[in-house]
Amino acid sequence: MNFASDNCGPAHAEVLAAVTDANQGFAPSYGADGLMDAVRERIRELFEAPEAEVFLVATGTAANALALSTMAQPWQTVFCTPLAHINTDECQAPEFYTGGCKLTLAGDGDKMTAEALDAAIEGWPAGDVHVSQRGPVALTQVTERGRVYSLEELAALTEVAHAHVLPVYMDGARFANALEALDCTPAQMTHEAGIDALSLGGTKNGCLGVEAVIFFDPDKAWEFELRRKRAAQLFSKHRYLSAQMLAYLTDDLWRRSAKTANARAARLAEGLKGLPGTSFAAEPQANMIFARLPRATHQRLTEAGAVYGLYEGALDEGDGDEPLLARMVCDWSITEDEIDRFIEVAKG
Amino acid sequence: MNFASDNCGPAHAEVLAAVTDANQGFAPSYGADGLMDAVRERIRELFEAPEAEVFLVATGTAANALALSTMAQPWQTVFCTPLAHINTDECQAPEFYTGGCKLTLAGDGDKMTAEALDAAIEGWPAGDVHVSQRGPVALTQVTERGRVYSLEELAALTEVAHAHVLPVYMDGARFANALEALDCTPAQMTHEAGIDALSLGGTKNGCLGVEAVIFFDPDKAWEFELRRKRAAQLFSKHRYLSAQMLAYLTDDLWRRSAKTANARAARLAEGLKGLPGTSFAAEPQANMIFARLPRATHQRLTEAGAVYGLYEGALDEGDGDEPLLARMVCDWSITEDEIDRFIEVAKG
Amino acid sequence: MNFASDNCGPAHAEVLAAVTDANQGFAPSYGADGLMDAVRERIRELFEAPEAEVFLVATGTAANALALSTMAQPWQTVFCTPLAHINTDECQAPEFYTGGCKLTLAGDGDKMTAEALDAAIEGWPAGDVHVSQRGPVALTQVTERGRVYSLEELAALTEVAHAHVLPVYMDGARFANALEALDCTPAQMTHEAGIDALSLGGTKNGCLGVEAVIFFDPDKAWEFELRRKRAAQLFSKHRYLSAQMLAYLTDDLWRRSAKTANARAARLAEGLKGLPGTSFAAEPQANMIFARLPRATHQRLTEAGAVYGLYEGALDEGDGDEPLLARMVCDWSITEDEIDRFIEVAKG
Amino acid sequence: MNFASDNCGPAHAEVLAAVTDANQGFAPSYGADGLMDAVRERIRELFEAPEAEVFLVATGTAANALALSTMAQPWQTVFCTPLAHINTDECQAPEFYTGGCKLTLAGDGDKMTAEALDAAIEGWPAGDVHVSQRGPVALTQVTERGRVYSLEELAALTEVAHAHVLPVYMDGARFANALEALDCTPAQMTHEAGIDALSLGGTKNGCLGVEAVIFFDPDKAWEFELRRKRAAQLFSKHRYLSAQMLAYLTDDLWRRSAKTANARAARLAEGLKGLPGTSFAAEPQANMIFARLPRATHQRLTEAGAVYGLYEGALDEGDGDEPLLARMVCDWSITEDEIDRFIEVAKG
Structure with missing residues (x-):
C-alpha cells in the first residue's frame, strides 16, 4: 500500500x-x-x-x-x-x-x-x-x-x-x-x-x-x-x-499507464469519500489525492503498512482532533486490491 | 571495428x-x-x-x-x-x-x-x-x-x-x-x-x-x-x-572489464607497432591509443568500416604525405577478432 | 519643492x-x-x-x-x-x-x-x-x-x-x-x-x-x-x-544631516495632517512620508512645481475620487520655506 | 617620485x-x-x-x-x-x-x-x-x-x-x-x-x-x-x-593630460636609455615603462624615495647580478623635475 x-x-x-x-x-x-x-x-x-x-x-x-x-x-x-x-x-x-x-x-x-x-x-x-x-x-x-x-x-x-x-x-x-x-x-x-x-x-x-x-x-x-x-x-x-x-x-x-493511475486514484477517492471526518483538500482529478484524515485513521493506516506523505501536522503535533493533510499518489503499478485494502483499513 | x-x-x-x-x-x-x-x-x-x-x-x-x-x-x-x-x-x-x-x-x-x-x-x-x-x-x-x-x-x-x-x-x-x-x-x-x-x-x-x-x-x-x-x-x-x-x-x-579493455588495446598497439609510417603520439598504457597513421592506411580502414576519431587534420586537408592523428578507444566489448581484422586492413 | x-x-x-x-x-x-x-x-x-x-x-x-x-x-x-x-x-x-x-x-x-x-x-x-x-x-x-x-x-x-x-x-x-x-x-x-x-x-x-x-x-x-x-x-x-x-x-x-532631514519631514507631516482628504499610509517616523492625497491637491502641487513620486494610481487612472499614494522624501538640503510653500499649495 | x-x-x-x-x-x-x-x-x-x-x-x-x-x-x-x-x-x-x-x-x-x-x-x-x-x-x-x-x-x-x-x-x-x-x-x-x-x-x-x-x-x-x-x-x-x-x-x-603623461614617460625613457645594465622589456610608447634595472640602481632609487612596482624578482631573491623588472607609470601630474631627479639617482 x-x-x-x-x-x-x-x-x-x-x-x-x-x-x-x-x-x-x-x-x-x-x-x-x-x-x-x-x-x-x-x-x-x-x-x-x-x-x-x-x-x-x-x-x-x-x-x-x-x-x-x-x-x-x-x-x-x-x-x-x-x-x-x-x-x-x-x-x-x-x-x-x-x-x-x-x-x-x-x-x-x-x-x-x-x-x-x-x-x-x-x-x-x-x-x-x-x-x-x-x-x-x-x-x-x-x-x-x-x-x-x-x-x-x-x-x-x-x-x-x-x-x-x-x-x-x-x-x-x-x-x-x-x-x-x-x-x-x-x-x-x-x-x-x-x-x-x-x-x-x-x-x-x-x-x-x-x-x-x-x-x-x-x-x-x-x-x-x-x-x-x-x-x-x-x-x-x-x-x-x-x-x-x-x-x-x-x-x-504513456496514455495506458496514465489511464490506469488515474483510475486507481478515482477508486481511492471514491472509497474515501464517504468516510467520517475525511475530506479532500483539492478536487482529485488525476492520480494524486490530497485528503484530510482523522488522526485515528492515519494511525490505523500506518500500522497496517500504508505509506504516504503528510503535508501538515504530524501525529505528535497539535491537538488530537485536528485532521492531518495526507498526499496519496497512485503509481500506474498500484493494484486495485491494495486500494481496496487501504479503504478497508481506513474504514476502521 | x-x-x-x-x-x-x-x-x-x-x-x-x-x-x-x-x-x-x-x-x-x-x-x-x-x-x-x-x-x-x-x-x-x-x-x-x-x-x-x-x-x-x-x-x-x-x-x-x-x-x-x-x-x-x-x-x-x-x-x-x-x-x-x-x-x-x-x-x-x-x-x-x-x-x-x-x-x-x-x-x-x-x-x-x-x-x-x-x-x-x-x-x-x-x-x-x-x-x-x-x-x-x-x-x-x-x-x-x-x-x-x-x-x-x-x-x-x-x-x-x-x-x-x-x-x-x-x-x-x-x-x-x-x-x-x-x-x-x-x-x-x-x-x-x-x-x-x-x-x-x-x-x-x-x-x-x-x-x-x-x-x-x-x-x-x-x-x-x-x-x-x-x-x-x-x-x-x-x-x-x-x-x-x-x-x-x-x-x-569493474576490474574484469577494464582488464579486458586494456588487453584489447595492448593487442591493437602490438599490431600497429611494426607498421610502416605508423607511430604512437602517446605511449599506450590503458585502453586508448593515439597513433599517427599514413593517409592511405586511414583510407583503407575507413572503407573497411572501421570507426575512430581523427584529432588533427582530415583526409581533404593538408598535403597527402602528412600522417593523421587517430584516437582508437577499446571498449570492454570489442573482440579480439575485430582487432585482428583492423590490423589486417591496416597492414594493407 | x-x-x-x-x-x-x-x-x-x-x-x-x-x-x-x-x-x-x-x-x-x-x-x-x-x-x-x-x-x-x-x-x-x-x-x-x-x-x-x-x-x-x-x-x-x-x-x-x-x-x-x-x-x-x-x-x-x-x-x-x-x-x-x-x-x-x-x-x-x-x-x-x-x-x-x-x-x-x-x-x-x-x-x-x-x-x-x-x-x-x-x-x-x-x-x-x-x-x-x-x-x-x-x-x-x-x-x-x-x-x-x-x-x-x-x-x-x-x-x-x-x-x-x-x-x-x-x-x-x-x-x-x-x-x-x-x-x-x-x-x-x-x-x-x-x-x-x-x-x-x-x-x-x-x-x-x-x-x-x-x-x-x-x-x-x-x-x-x-x-x-x-x-x-x-x-x-x-x-x-x-x-x-x-x-x-x-x-x-551624519547625525546633524539626518536630524535636519527628519525635522523637515516632521514639519511636512504636521502641515499635511489637518488637510481634508489627506491621510498617512504609514506613520512618518524619519525623513519619508507616504501620504494619500486628493487628486485635486496633487494637481495643484504638480502645477506649482512640486516633485515627488506616486506609488499607486495616476491622475488619468481610476476614478476621480480615489486618493493617490504619494512618497515625499525630505533631503537634508530641503528648506523650511519650501516645505511651508508646499503646505500652502496643498491647502489650496 | x-x-x-x-x-x-x-x-x-x-x-x-x-x-x-x-x-x-x-x-x-x-x-x-x-x-x-x-x-x-x-x-x-x-x-x-x-x-x-x-x-x-x-x-x-x-x-x-x-x-x-x-x-x-x-x-x-x-x-x-x-x-x-x-x-x-x-x-x-x-x-x-x-x-x-x-x-x-x-x-x-x-x-x-x-x-x-x-x-x-x-x-x-x-x-x-x-x-x-x-x-x-x-x-x-x-x-x-x-x-x-x-x-x-x-x-x-x-x-x-x-x-x-x-x-x-x-x-x-x-x-x-x-x-x-x-x-x-x-x-x-x-x-x-x-x-x-x-x-x-x-x-x-x-x-x-x-x-x-x-x-x-x-x-x-x-x-x-x-x-x-x-x-x-x-x-x-x-x-x-x-x-x-x-x-x-x-x-x-583628456588629450592634454595624456599628452603630458606620455611626454613625461618619454623623458624618463630617454634618461634611462643610456644607463649601464638598464634595458627596456617593452618598447615605451605611451605612459608606462617596463625596464630591467640593476639591483644596485633599484636600491638607490628606493632609498631616495622613488616608488614603482617590481614585476619579477625582489631584492632578497635570486642572485645579485640578475636585473629586476620594474614598471614605472607616469601620471599626468608627475613633474619634469621629479623625472630628472629620478634619472639623477638612477645614474648613481
Missing part, C-alpha cells in the same frame, strides 16, 4: 525491454543514436508539431531548469504558483540554471487564474531598470495538488502571458495523466492552447528516468543544446534515454 | 541484469534506496576508507563539475592540463557549476609534472586581491591521451598541491583502467597518494550511465548533496543508478 | 571639501590610503566595536548585494519583507551576487514582526535537500515606507533569527535617520540588538556616493574583499570614497 | 571643479541628469558616431566585465592575451559577470597578432556542443606593457574576428594615451578600425573615478542598462560621474 510518490514505483516492463533491446553493440553517443531520431519523429507526430525541437534529459528538475533558462534572462522573474515544484521542490535549481531569476508567485496555491497572473505581471512595471523584468510564465499540468487546468483555463492564462509578450512553459511531469483527465490531444493541451515549451514527463509514469523537453518554436534549439551540455545533462550513452522514451510513446503506453 | 569511444559500447549483461532485478515493486526515491547503502559500504570497503562519503550521478561531466564546485570558491582557479576533459570537452560546465572559476593550464599536454604544477600555482601570487585565487588541482587518471600517472607521479603532484594547502581531485572516468594498468589497490591510487576526492567512472566501462563521486574527507557531504540537487542531478528513481554501480563493483566486474 | 528622493539632493559642503582636500599628490590605491585607516578607526569607535571590519563601496545596492552574498550560500533563501529594497528596487542584484539566492517574503509590507519571520523560516523545513535552505534575515532601517524598527522590535527579530542559527543583515541606507528617530547609539541599534552586519548609508544623507559595509564578526573579511574586487566594486582611487565617509562621520555631520 | 600607477595620482583641477559645479540643488538620479545628455552628445561627436550608446561606470573592471557580459554568452570563451588586465588583475570579474565565460589566451605577452588570434579561434572548433564556443575578442589599448597597437594591427585583428563573426571589445583604460601615441582620431582607433565596443578610461587620466562604455551598435543598449543595474553599478547621484566625464572631454582635457 505504497502511495508515497509515483517516483517510488517500478519501470514498466515495456520500457525495460526497450532498454534491453537497445543494449546491442555500438551506437553513436550524445544523442546521435537512431532511436533519438525516432523519438523526435514520434513526438512531432503525436503533437502535430512538425517543427518542434525535442531533447531528452533524465530528471524533471533538469527539464524545468533548462527549459526556463532558455526562456528567461537572468534579470527576469518567472511567474508561477506558490506550490509550483520549481518554487518548493528543486533547491533553487531554476535560480541556478537561469543565473539568478526570481520567482514571482501568482495565486495562493497550486493553480493560477488569468486574473491572478495578470495582476502579478502588472506588479512589475515594464521598462523600469530598477525592478525585476517580466519573464516566462510556468504552469504545472497536473498541478502539485493533483488538479488539472481545463483547456479554457490554459487558453486564458496563455492569452494574458502573450498579451505581455511573455512565453509560457508547461511543467508536464504528469502530462499524460492530465491528457487522460481532459481526454484531449497533446496538441490541444499545448501549442493550440498557447503553450510555447513543455516538459513531457516519463519518469513518474513508468520510465526509469527520462523527460522530453519540447520547444514548439525551434529558434532556441542550439542554445538549449549548449545549455544542456554545459549543465552536464547530456548523456554519453544517450540511447538508453531514447529507448525509454520511444517505448513510452509506443502503443500508447 | 568501432573504436570511436568507450561510451559507444553496450552495457555489460551483469549491469543490465542488476537494473532488471532492481525493478521490483516500490523503493524509496532520491537515494534512500537500500541498494545505495550497499554501494556506499562496498566503496568504503574497496577503498579502505570507512569515512568516505559516496554519491552517484549519471554523467562524468556532472561528477567533475559538482566535485570541483564543492572544492573551489568562485574566485579561484583550478589547475589542470590543457588537454583535461574539464578544459576541452565540457562546454564550460566547471565554470558554470563553480560560479565562474578559471582554469589555469599546467603542462603542455595530457600530463602534469610536479614542477609544472608548482610553477603554475606560483604564477598566481597568494594573498593578492586582484588576481585569481589558487584553487584545487584536477588530475585525470587515465589521462585524455591514454597515459597513466604512476603512484610516484601522483604522490609528487599531491605533495605540491598540499604544500600550497590546495585539495586534489581525480577525474577517474577511466579509473578501473588505470587501476589495472598500475596493478594497485584503489586506496593506493587515491587517498594514499594524496587524492582528496575522486570520480569513479562506470559509464565508460560497462554501465549504462553512472559515476560515483567519493570524498575521502566527509566534511563537505551535505554541501555536495545540496549542490547535486540544485544542479538537477539527483535522480528520483535512484535505485537504477545504485543497481548499476553495485553490479559494477560486484565480483570484480 | 523637490521631494523625489534623498538621492536627488546635493552633497554636503563638508563632504565636498574633504574630497577636495584629499586631492593632493599621490596616494596608495585600492583602499590602502591613510584616510581609510581613519575611517575604520572612526567606525569602530562610533559603534563601540573594536573588532569590526569595514569596507567602502559606492552604491547601496552594492553594499546590500555584497554583504548578503558573503552571508548566504547560493542554495539559501533570504528572508525580507515584500517592500524590501532588495526585493523591489535592485533588478535582482542580490540574486546575481549570491549566485541564485531566493527571497522569501515575510510580513505584508515594509516591516516584519518576529512572528511573521518565525513563520516564514519554519515554512522551509530544515535539513530537506529538496527545498530552499534557510539563509540570512535582511531588515531595512529606516524601512522603505519611512518607518523605524524600535530596539525591542529589532531584538525580537534577531532573537528569532539566531534561534534558527541565521545571521541578520541591516540595510542601513538611511541608518542615521533611524538613529536620530530612536535617539540611540549606533551600538544599540546594531550589534547590541543582534545585528551581524550592516550597510551604513552615506549617499542619501549628504555624500556623493559612499556606503560602508560593517561586519561585527571579522571572520569573513577576506572573503568580502575578494567578492568586492570580483564584483568590480573596489575603487582604484579609493581615497575619494574614504574622504567622503570620514567627513560624514566627523563632527557628527 | 611616484611611478606606482596612474591610479595613485590626483584628479585634475578641471574635473574637480566640474564636480563642485554640479553640486547645486536637486538633480534627477540614475543617469537622467542633464549632464549625462551632454556627455552622450559629446562622445557621439568626438567619435563621429551619432548612433553610439554611452554609459558611465566608476571602475575600469566594471566597464570591462559589463561590456564583455553583454557581448558574450556564458558558454563562450573570450580571446585575450595572457597579460590582459581581464586575465591577470580582475579577480575573475569577467567570469562572474558573464556567468562563467572562459578566457582563451592568444599571443604570449601583452599583444596579439592576427595570426595568433586566428589560431586561437580555430583552436575551438565551431558547432561542436562539447567545447567552449567562440566569443568576443578583447584588446587592450594601451597594452598592459605600455605598447600601442597601430591602426593597421587593429584592422588586421578585427578582420580576423569579424571573419569568424565575433565582436571586438577594446579595453581603453588608457585610451587617450594611445590616441596621443598614434596621433589619430577616436573614430580611427575604434569603429573605423573595426572595434565594436569600447571602454573609455577617465580614472587613470585625471578623473576621480569614471569610465564610459561605448557601443557603436546600439542594439544591446537596454540589456546593458539592465546588466549595469543588476551589477549594482548604476549610481543614484549619477551627476557626479557625468560631471567628471564631461569636464574630461571638454577643452581637450
Whole structure:
C-alpha cells in the first residue's frame, strides 16, 4: 500500500525491454543514436508539431531548469504558483540554471487564474531598470495538488502571458495523466492552447528516468543544446534515454499507464469519500489525492503498512482532533486490491 | 571495428541484469534506496576508507563539475592540463557549476609534472586581491591521451598541491583502467597518494550511465548533496543508478572489464607497432591509443568500416604525405577478432 | 519643492571639501590610503566595536548585494519583507551576487514582526535537500515606507533569527535617520540588538556616493574583499570614497544631516495632517512620508512645481475620487520655506 | 617620485571643479541628469558616431566585465592575451559577470597578432556542443606593457574576428594615451578600425573615478542598462560621474593630460636609455615603462624615495647580478623635475 510518490514505483516492463533491446553493440553517443531520431519523429507526430525541437534529459528538475533558462534572462522573474515544484521542490535549481531569476508567485496555491497572473505581471512595471523584468510564465499540468487546468483555463492564462509578450512553459511531469483527465490531444493541451515549451514527463509514469523537453518554436534549439551540455545533462550513452522514451510513446503506453493511475486514484477517492471526518483538500482529478484524515485513521493506516506523505501536522503535533493533510499518489503499478485494502483499513 | 569511444559500447549483461532485478515493486526515491547503502559500504570497503562519503550521478561531466564546485570558491582557479576533459570537452560546465572559476593550464599536454604544477600555482601570487585565487588541482587518471600517472607521479603532484594547502581531485572516468594498468589497490591510487576526492567512472566501462563521486574527507557531504540537487542531478528513481554501480563493483566486474579493455588495446598497439609510417603520439598504457597513421592506411580502414576519431587534420586537408592523428578507444566489448581484422586492413 | 528622493539632493559642503582636500599628490590605491585607516578607526569607535571590519563601496545596492552574498550560500533563501529594497528596487542584484539566492517574503509590507519571520523560516523545513535552505534575515532601517524598527522590535527579530542559527543583515541606507528617530547609539541599534552586519548609508544623507559595509564578526573579511574586487566594486582611487565617509562621520555631520532631514519631514507631516482628504499610509517616523492625497491637491502641487513620486494610481487612472499614494522624501538640503510653500499649495 | 600607477595620482583641477559645479540643488538620479545628455552628445561627436550608446561606470573592471557580459554568452570563451588586465588583475570579474565565460589566451605577452588570434579561434572548433564556443575578442589599448597597437594591427585583428563573426571589445583604460601615441582620431582607433565596443578610461587620466562604455551598435543598449543595474553599478547621484566625464572631454582635457603623461614617460625613457645594465622589456610608447634595472640602481632609487612596482624578482631573491623588472607609470601630474631627479639617482 505504497502511495508515497509515483517516483517510488517500478519501470514498466515495456520500457525495460526497450532498454534491453537497445543494449546491442555500438551506437553513436550524445544523442546521435537512431532511436533519438525516432523519438523526435514520434513526438512531432503525436503533437502535430512538425517543427518542434525535442531533447531528452533524465530528471524533471533538469527539464524545468533548462527549459526556463532558455526562456528567461537572468534579470527576469518567472511567474508561477506558490506550490509550483520549481518554487518548493528543486533547491533553487531554476535560480541556478537561469543565473539568478526570481520567482514571482501568482495565486495562493497550486493553480493560477488569468486574473491572478495578470495582476502579478502588472506588479512589475515594464521598462523600469530598477525592478525585476517580466519573464516566462510556468504552469504545472497536473498541478502539485493533483488538479488539472481545463483547456479554457490554459487558453486564458496563455492569452494574458502573450498579451505581455511573455512565453509560457508547461511543467508536464504528469502530462499524460492530465491528457487522460481532459481526454484531449497533446496538441490541444499545448501549442493550440498557447503553450510555447513543455516538459513531457516519463519518469513518474513508468520510465526509469527520462523527460522530453519540447520547444514548439525551434529558434532556441542550439542554445538549449549548449545549455544542456554545459549543465552536464547530456548523456554519453544517450540511447538508453531514447529507448525509454520511444517505448513510452509506443502503443500508447504513456496514455495506458496514465489511464490506469488515474483510475486507481478515482477508486481511492471514491472509497474515501464517504468516510467520517475525511475530506479532500483539492478536487482529485488525476492520480494524486490530497485528503484530510482523522488522526485515528492515519494511525490505523500506518500500522497496517500504508505509506504516504503528510503535508501538515504530524501525529505528535497539535491537538488530537485536528485532521492531518495526507498526499496519496497512485503509481500506474498500484493494484486495485491494495486500494481496496487501504479503504478497508481506513474504514476502521 | 568501432573504436570511436568507450561510451559507444553496450552495457555489460551483469549491469543490465542488476537494473532488471532492481525493478521490483516500490523503493524509496532520491537515494534512500537500500541498494545505495550497499554501494556506499562496498566503496568504503574497496577503498579502505570507512569515512568516505559516496554519491552517484549519471554523467562524468556532472561528477567533475559538482566535485570541483564543492572544492573551489568562485574566485579561484583550478589547475589542470590543457588537454583535461574539464578544459576541452565540457562546454564550460566547471565554470558554470563553480560560479565562474578559471582554469589555469599546467603542462603542455595530457600530463602534469610536479614542477609544472608548482610553477603554475606560483604564477598566481597568494594573498593578492586582484588576481585569481589558487584553487584545487584536477588530475585525470587515465589521462585524455591514454597515459597513466604512476603512484610516484601522483604522490609528487599531491605533495605540491598540499604544500600550497590546495585539495586534489581525480577525474577517474577511466579509473578501473588505470587501476589495472598500475596493478594497485584503489586506496593506493587515491587517498594514499594524496587524492582528496575522486570520480569513479562506470559509464565508460560497462554501465549504462553512472559515476560515483567519493570524498575521502566527509566534511563537505551535505554541501555536495545540496549542490547535486540544485544542479538537477539527483535522480528520483535512484535505485537504477545504485543497481548499476553495485553490479559494477560486484565480483570484480569493474576490474574484469577494464582488464579486458586494456588487453584489447595492448593487442591493437602490438599490431600497429611494426607498421610502416605508423607511430604512437602517446605511449599506450590503458585502453586508448593515439597513433599517427599514413593517409592511405586511414583510407583503407575507413572503407573497411572501421570507426575512430581523427584529432588533427582530415583526409581533404593538408598535403597527402602528412600522417593523421587517430584516437582508437577499446571498449570492454570489442573482440579480439575485430582487432585482428583492423590490423589486417591496416597492414594493407 | 523637490521631494523625489534623498538621492536627488546635493552633497554636503563638508563632504565636498574633504574630497577636495584629499586631492593632493599621490596616494596608495585600492583602499590602502591613510584616510581609510581613519575611517575604520572612526567606525569602530562610533559603534563601540573594536573588532569590526569595514569596507567602502559606492552604491547601496552594492553594499546590500555584497554583504548578503558573503552571508548566504547560493542554495539559501533570504528572508525580507515584500517592500524590501532588495526585493523591489535592485533588478535582482542580490540574486546575481549570491549566485541564485531566493527571497522569501515575510510580513505584508515594509516591516516584519518576529512572528511573521518565525513563520516564514519554519515554512522551509530544515535539513530537506529538496527545498530552499534557510539563509540570512535582511531588515531595512529606516524601512522603505519611512518607518523605524524600535530596539525591542529589532531584538525580537534577531532573537528569532539566531534561534534558527541565521545571521541578520541591516540595510542601513538611511541608518542615521533611524538613529536620530530612536535617539540611540549606533551600538544599540546594531550589534547590541543582534545585528551581524550592516550597510551604513552615506549617499542619501549628504555624500556623493559612499556606503560602508560593517561586519561585527571579522571572520569573513577576506572573503568580502575578494567578492568586492570580483564584483568590480573596489575603487582604484579609493581615497575619494574614504574622504567622503570620514567627513560624514566627523563632527557628527551624519547625525546633524539626518536630524535636519527628519525635522523637515516632521514639519511636512504636521502641515499635511489637518488637510481634508489627506491621510498617512504609514506613520512618518524619519525623513519619508507616504501620504494619500486628493487628486485635486496633487494637481495643484504638480502645477506649482512640486516633485515627488506616486506609488499607486495616476491622475488619468481610476476614478476621480480615489486618493493617490504619494512618497515625499525630505533631503537634508530641503528648506523650511519650501516645505511651508508646499503646505500652502496643498491647502489650496 | 611616484611611478606606482596612474591610479595613485590626483584628479585634475578641471574635473574637480566640474564636480563642485554640479553640486547645486536637486538633480534627477540614475543617469537622467542633464549632464549625462551632454556627455552622450559629446562622445557621439568626438567619435563621429551619432548612433553610439554611452554609459558611465566608476571602475575600469566594471566597464570591462559589463561590456564583455553583454557581448558574450556564458558558454563562450573570450580571446585575450595572457597579460590582459581581464586575465591577470580582475579577480575573475569577467567570469562572474558573464556567468562563467572562459578566457582563451592568444599571443604570449601583452599583444596579439592576427595570426595568433586566428589560431586561437580555430583552436575551438565551431558547432561542436562539447567545447567552449567562440566569443568576443578583447584588446587592450594601451597594452598592459605600455605598447600601442597601430591602426593597421587593429584592422588586421578585427578582420580576423569579424571573419569568424565575433565582436571586438577594446579595453581603453588608457585610451587617450594611445590616441596621443598614434596621433589619430577616436573614430580611427575604434569603429573605423573595426572595434565594436569600447571602454573609455577617465580614472587613470585625471578623473576621480569614471569610465564610459561605448557601443557603436546600439542594439544591446537596454540589456546593458539592465546588466549595469543588476551589477549594482548604476549610481543614484549619477551627476557626479557625468560631471567628471564631461569636464574630461571638454577643452581637450583628456588629450592634454595624456599628452603630458606620455611626454613625461618619454623623458624618463630617454634618461634611462643610456644607463649601464638598464634595458627596456617593452618598447615605451605611451605612459608606462617596463625596464630591467640593476639591483644596485633599484636600491638607490628606493632609498631616495622613488616608488614603482617590481614585476619579477625582489631584492632578497635570486642572485645579485640578475636585473629586476620594474614598471614605472607616469601620471599626468608627475613633474619634469621629479623625472630628472629620478634619472639623477638612477645614474648613481
